[in-house]
Amino acid sequence: MGATMKDIAKRTGLGLATISSYFNGGNVREKNRIKIEEAIEELHFEVNEVARGLKTNRTKTIGIIIPELNNIFFAEIITEAEDILRSRGYATMICDCRSDNEREKEAADFLYHRRVDGVIVMPAGKSGDALMKFIRAGKPVVMIDRKMQDLPCDCILVENEGAAEDAVRRLIDAGHRRIGMIAGPEDVYTARERQRGYKKALEENGLSCDDSLIARGNYTIAGGAAAMRKLRETNPDMTAVFISNYEMTVGAMMEINDLGIKIPEDISVIGFDNVDFAKASVPRLSIVTQPTDKIGREAANILIEKLETRENSVQAGEKKPEDRTTVTVTLKTGFVEGKSVRNLRQSGCTEA
Amino acid sequence: MGATMKDIAKRTGLGLATISSYFNGGNVREKNRIKIEEAIEELHFEVNEVARGLKTNRTKTIGIIIPELNNIFFAEIITEAEDILRSRGYATMICDCRSDNEREKEAADFLYHRRVDGVIVMPAGKSGDALMKFIRAGKPVVMIDRKMQDLPCDCILVENEGAAEDAVRRLIDAGHRRIGMIAGPEDVYTARERQRGYKKALEENGLSCDDSLIARGNYTIAGGAAAMRKLRETNPDMTAVFISNYEMTVGAMMEINDLGIKIPEDISVIGFDNVDFAKASVPRLSIVTQPTDKIGREAANILIEKLETRENSVQAGEKKPEDRTTVTVTLKTGFVEGKSVRNLRQSGCTEA
DNA sequence: ATGAAAGCGCTAACAA
DNA sequence: TTGTTAGCGCTTTCAT
Numbered sequence: 001m002g003a004t005m006k007d008i009a010k011r012t013g014l015g016l017a018t019i020s021s022y023f024n025g026g027n028v029r030e031k032n033r034i035k036i037e038e039a040i041e042e043l044h045f046e047v048n049e050v051a052r053g054l055k056t057n058r059t060k061t062i063g064i065i066i067p068e069l070n071n072i073f074f075a076e077i078i079t080e081a082e083d084i085l086r087s088r089g090y091a092t093m094i095c096d097c098r099s100d101n102e103r104e105k106e107a108a109d110f111l112y113h114r115r116v117d118g119v120i121v122m123p124a125g126k127s128g129d130a131l132m133k134f135i136r137a138g139k140p141v142v143m144i145d146r147k148m149q150d151l152p153c154d155c156i157l158v159e160n161e162g163a164a165e166d167a168v169r170r171l172i173d174a175g176h177r178r179i180g181m182i183a184g185p186e187d188v189y190t191a192r193e194r195q196r197g198y199k200k201a202l203e204e205n206g207l208s209c210d211d212s213l214i215a216r217g218n219y220t221i222a223g224g225a226a227a228m229r230k231l232r233e234t235n236p237d238m239t240a241v242f243i244s245n246y247e248m249t250v251g252a253m254m255e256i257n258d259l260g261i262k263i264p265e266d267i268s269v270i271g272f273d274n275v276d277f278a279k280a281s282v283p284r285l286s287i288v289t290q291p292t293d294k295i296g297r298e299a300a301n302i303l304i305e306k307l308e309t310r311e312n313s314v315q316a317g318e319k320k321p322e323d324r325t326t327v328t329v330t331l332k333t334g335f336v337e338g339k340s341v342r343n344l345r346q347s348g349c350t351e352a
Numbered sequence: 353m354g355a356t357m358k359d360i361a362k363r364t365g366l367g368l369a370t371i372s373s374y375f376n377g378g379n380v381r382e383k384n385r386i387k388i389e390e391a392i393e394e395l396h397f398e399v400n401e402v403a404r405g406l407k408t409n410r411t412k413t414i415g416i417i418i419p420e421l422n423n424i425f426f427a428e429i430i431t432e433a434e435d436i437l438r439s440r441g442y443a444t445m446i447c448d449c450r451s452d453n454e455r456e457k458e459a460a461d462f463l464y465h466r467r468v469d470g471v472i473v474m475p476a477g478k479s480g481d482a483l484m485k486f487i488r489a490g491k492p493v494v495m496i497d498r499k500m501q502d503l504p505c506d507c508i509l510v511e512n513e514g515a516a517e518d519a520v521r522r523l524i525d526a527g528h529r530r531i532g533m534i535a536g537p538e539d540v541y542t543a544r545e546r547q548r549g550y551k552k553a554l555e556e557n558g559l560s561c562d563d564s565l566i567a568r569g570n571y572t573i574a575g576g577a578a579a580m581r582k583l584r585e586t587n588p589d590m591t592a593v594f595i596s597n598y599e600m601t602v603g604a605m606m607e608i609n610d611l612g613i614k615i616p617e618d619i620s621v622i623g624f625d626n627v628d629f630a631k632a633s634v635p636r637l638s639i640v641t642q643p644t645d646k647i648g649r650e651a652a653n654i655l656i657e658k659l660e661t662r663e664n665s666v667q668a669g670e671k672k673p674e675d676r677t678t679v680t681v682t683l684k685t686g687f688v689e690g691k692s693v694r695n696l697r698q699s700g701c702t703e704a
Numbered sequence: 705a706t707g708a709a710a711g712c713g714c715t716a717a718c719a720a
Numbered sequence: 721t722t723g724t725t726a727g728c729g730c731t732t733t734c735a736t
Contacts, residue, residue: 050411051731367722369716408715
């Protein structure tokens with residue numbers, strides 16, 4: 001099919017090593033460089049990354065494990081990360097796990113088998129064991145949106161607790177006292193963090209934290225809708241609700257829609273994550289936003305950094321990969337103000 | 353690092369070819385099979401796909417070129433395709449082009465260079481030349497959502513024209529006469545098809561097709577919003593609007609939101625693509641839906657089919673790859689009824 | 705700076 | 721059925 005370095009060698013009368021050296025930033029005499037470049041042009045030569053990978057044991061490929069590709073939050077992160085990785089010559093293999101623990105393990109195994117150079121993981125479940133294989137093999141792992149105690153890897157987090165606290169405080173400041181929360185699954189890191197922020201805001205303002213005001217919605221649209229319904233039933237006096245991820249925000253809006261409740265007259269709402277959705281809602285939703293672009297960028301950059309400096313540290317006879325120092329980056333969240341929060345302190349005015 | 357077939361050979365006392373044969377479905381004596389399996393177990397052996405790829409010239413990797421990963425329509429398709437491909441042992445390399453022609457070409461080159469076995473393309477622009485390289489190399493290309501005259505490859509389409517026609521007819525049946533359309537870019541296949549459907553519906557019902565009723569919104573949220581504004585300005589008498597993709601639907605909703613117009617009292621709306629968004633809207637939106645799961649499934653299956661039967665046809669000394677027969681699958685769209693269409697024939701009743 | 709040669713882990717042709 | 725052997729296209733010593 002394609003031409004090989006051998007062909008280039010023959011064509012130029014040079015040795016194989018010289019050609020290889022040319023492609024790897026080695027020194028080649030000006031004269032020969034030109035010859036080589038001519039040959040490349042004429043033969044349409046492209047380095048065979050597969051052969052190179054076999055020899056160097058580096059595939060220039062990064063694995064990405066993600067709970068749902070079909071989820072804007074994750075999709076935005078990946079878009080950014082993939083962009084950066086590709087611009088540095090790394091291909092990206094994406095595995096969608098459909099939020100399933102079993103699939104997540106399979107994905108990790110699959111990528112390990114494919115010998116990716118490193119992975120970016122947004123874990124749904126407990127794929128710790130499978131991921132540990134990468135660490136042991138000295139392959140960098142960057143975890144997003146979650147921290148796992150027993151997995152020594154870099155992490156990119158956002159200030160979940162602070163973001164939730166801030167959102168709830170806004171509701172309190174607007175005069176709300178009976179504030180519901182639609183929380184995520186108890187076994188998900190971000191869900192716990194956000195719930196903690198909710199509680200903290202209440203406590204700091206001397207409000208009791210009534211458990212019946214927290215409904216769990218497992219981060220899905222259906223879950224958000226069900227949680228909303230339950231909250232309304234058990235707490236007719238609830239005047240505001242904080243919803244802690246995007247899918248559940250959509251679900252809650254559907255339910256509010258079905259119930260015929262008016263925002264913000266009947267209930268004040270602060271949602272999560274998707275600015276476009278928030279702006280298209282009637283009325284515009286106030287939401288917490290996450291810096292998806294930065295997350296993706298950080299993840300890619302940290303990974304590349306590790307990848308490109310690894311050789312040095314490894315050949316320096318460094319400590320076991322398990323003990324390598326890791327970084328945890330925590331990014332700030334944002335807040336986009338809509339018209340979905342009613343200010344109870346003024347006479348029926350609506351303002352966030 | 354990992355064990356190799358050589359290690360297995362030594363451990364079992366068998367020859368290399370036997371081990372290889374074992375992994376490739378060859379016949380191995382029961383006795384030896386057990387020995388091999390024991391060795392695999394003990395040595396944690398995994399076939400090195402890279403080495404295999406070098407030898408067989410097949411990477412078991414599929415490239416996917418997509419305008420925007422951050423777009424539910426495409427994300428859903430990919431989720432499905434990736435799932436099927438991975439279950440058959442194929443890895444998926446995704447390239448997001450951010451709807452940019454140049455990036456699209458780069459992506460195709462990148463994937464070609466990475467020697468993927470085939471590609472699934474959702475083209476934004478005219479990457480025809482770059483894709484032609486795959487065809488010439490005998491590598492299957494499956495195109496989604498678009499047809500290119502000069503590129504002999506399989507296509508998965510949906511009935512764009514029919515879907516638009518049906519949507520507009522619903523508006524006509526509800527008594528609307530001044531029906532606007534927010535159309536996509538003129539150089540995009542689906543946009544042209546949908547516009548044709550709109551016109552057809554009008555013509556078949558004896559309605560004149562006023563060009564000022566068509567606003568172009570380049571398939572983005574901002575474009576949809578701008579187009580909506582323009583339509584309202586130039587056509588104060590417009591009673592209904594058909595929006596021809598998801599992003600523009602969101603944008604139009606934002607604008608309607610800003611303008612303080614009421615659906616369906618002031619204007620009837622039929623949007624596109626995202627059921628969840630439609631249900632979360634107030635009132636629920638009527639929309640055209642596309643069978644994203646089927647599209648992804650078809651694409652993956654067709655690709656695999658070509659991949660697994662290629663050897664036969666090729667070694668049968670078949671015609672040039674350029675002339676290979678291609679398939680075009682056209683899938684039906686759906687319609688989800690909301691409450692966003694007002695029936696002008698009854699007294700102010702709202703029904704789609 | 706360049707060339708010769710070995711070998712990365714695998715498959716496949718051929719022999720046995 | 722199994723073993724021997726020759727590469728796939730590249731990188732990388734080691735000489736020169």
